[in-house]
Amino acid sequence: MSSPSPDVATRAARGVEPQAASGVPVEADLGWALGVVFRQYVKASGAALEGLPGGPRGYQVLATTNSEGPKRQLDLAAQLGVDRTVMTYLLDDLEKAGLVQRRPDPADRRARLIAPTEQGIEALCDLERKLRATEDHMLGILDESERASFRMLLQRLAMKANAIDPLHNACVLAEADDPADT
Amino acid sequence: MSSPSPDVATRAARGVEPQAASGVPVEADLGWALGVVFRQYVKASGAALEGLPGGPRGYQVLATTNSEGPKRQLDLAAQLGVDRTVMTYLLDDLEKAGLVQRRPDPADRRARLIAPTEQGIEALCDLERKLRATEDHMLGILDESERASFRMLLQRLAMKANAIDPLHNACVLAEADDPADT
């Protein structure tokens, strides 16, 4: 990467005029908060997803292919934010566990369509219940309307971020969140 | 990990009564949204933090020790959610760059107090400005009040998660699956 200006450490080492920091507490840093909450979720969901190949990723493959229909591996990888090579390993494990199947794409013999098996769908129901409990516990300090707000705002940010990517992800928009929750 | 019941894949492979999935779209999954947004932030902040040893972690060390005063490595590691061995390497790099200093703790000769140098404070000011711009860009699709709401809600969740126990909150949250959970 060509940097037009010296990097932070270099400039700092020169001892440029020191000035008082604004003293923003780390708690106000979006990156810190995102990291803390994200790590908490990964750890917490790890218990709910114990035994599922791929953990959170495995769940997302099941949930996506179940709700949106069979998908090609490349599309699935893009939507879930993983490399296509990682997707191969992930699907290998899920297939071995009998949770998904690779079917030939009638429209393109190079591609494989990924779909959950009957067992995969059955497992998904169980996982969704556990995950919802985990999520609710994590959001426990927020009241009902705050939870809904947080979910909605986060979801909007995520969908926007996902749409920015040079991918095909245009189908997801009419999202009903979860008014039927509880 | 002792699992009292067969894992997901094992149970699914047995072919237990298949039933219709609830069809929750992956966009409604908190884990998916958190992952997407977190990855986006890491990627975006990478540009703002270019040249800073440790990237986001390096910034958090500077921000924390600047706003909360000198801290011992172990406390810093716990607060930032990294292993103490990782903290050693991170501080090595930050110290070499002249951004922080290790001072002996007068109260405990085993411990070191981490404090930003003058250069570190100066660099922090610059970083805070850049990061704030990055954050605002990422939250771009939200209006002012929505941004404030999201920041507040996320911050409350993060502070709660961090308060439980920065190192062992996974164990606490693992019990969220119990029916006794609220």
Place this chain on the structure above:
DNA sequence: TATTGTTATACTCTATAACTATA
């Protein structure tokens, strides 16, 4: 004996590159 911090090692996750089979 327990704890702080360091070091060396090993492991996990992810990305890069080369390969095949199709298009």
Place this chain on the structure above:
DNA sequence: TATAGTTATAGAGTATAACAATA
């Protein structure tokens, strides 16, 4: 030539274990 998927390999990041100094 370009693309979907696979495989092998390398790299970054992280955790585990052993160690020295101190409590």
